[in-house]
Amino acid sequence: EEVVGVRRKSVVRVKQMIRRRMGTENDQSLEPIIKAPTLEDKAFVSEAVLRQILLGESLLEIVYPDISIDTDNELCPRCNKLLTDDEVVAGWTNGNAQDYTTKCSVCSQRFVPHFCVQSTAPGFVGSKGPGTPLLCERLSPWVLQKELRSVMSDREGIEDLLDPDWRAKETKNAILWWNLILSCMRYRFPFAFLLQGSFETSLIAPTPVDDM
Ligand SMILES: [Zn+2]
Numbered sequence: 001e002e003v004v005g006v007r008r009k010s011v012v013r014v015k016q017m018i019r020r021r022m023g024t025e026n027d028q029s030l031e032p033i034i035k036a037p038t039l040e041d042k043a044f045v046s047e048a049v050l051r052q053i054l055l056g057e058s059l060l061e062i063v064y065p066d067i068s069i070d071t072d073n074e075l076c077p078r079c080n081k082l083l084t085d086d087e088v089v090a091g092w093t094n095g096n097a098q099d100y101t102t103k104c105s106v107c108s109q110r111f112v113p114h115f116c117v118q119s120t121a122p123g124f125v126g127s128k129g130p131g132t133p134l135l136c137e138r139l140s141p142w143v144l145q146k147e148l149r150s151v152m153s154d155r156e157g158i159e160d161l162l163d164p165d166w167r168a169k170e171t172k173n174a175i176l177w178w179n180l181i182l183s184c185m186r187y188r189f190p191f192a193f194l195l196q197g198s199f200e201t202s203l204i205a206p207t208p209v210d211d212m
Helices: 002-021 047-063 085-090 141-152 157-162 164-169 171-186 192-198
Strands: 068-070 114-118 134-137
Touching: 002 047, 047 171, 047 192, 068 171, 114 171, 134 171, 141 157, 141 171, 157 171, 157 192, 164 171, 164 192, 171 192
Parallel strands: none
Antiparallel strands: 068 114, 114 134
């Protein structure tokens, strides 16, 4: 328990340090971004990787204040079973890039799962206009890979993906980008580079070192 406590404490300290460095120290709460209780304990990562992940989370919180990503709110349309994030993931068809559905763990009904992104960022446009939550189709890794390939086959592909204006231009772009963020967070991959379009300084830099 103490180990978890120390890790938690260092998470907050590292995030506060990154905010100081980026010149955006504020009182915004340091709540977990994804409301899925076991996510953090799922995959152990080294301290260096953890710092890169926290850098990404901190930048996400700077660009999207009060960010929350809700993945634990998926009702089966047939039997009303509330599916957890893990159950949605378990219901995907492995390796099938054409299948956008998951399978209910109780009644086996197939349906397209969703997750919900919310932020108080001024330019944030949700499913029902500015300031509303954005409901996103939840893409399996295979579908995500296919969709990414299609975007990146464009000459401007990679710049588009990092450009906040591209995200704001069309809901389907935003949905793809948020799926990428969610996947990186779920599988504990560093994702700071996905926010490069919102910052002048290069984010692909050595891991921030302690200044405390
Ligand atoms: Zn069901």
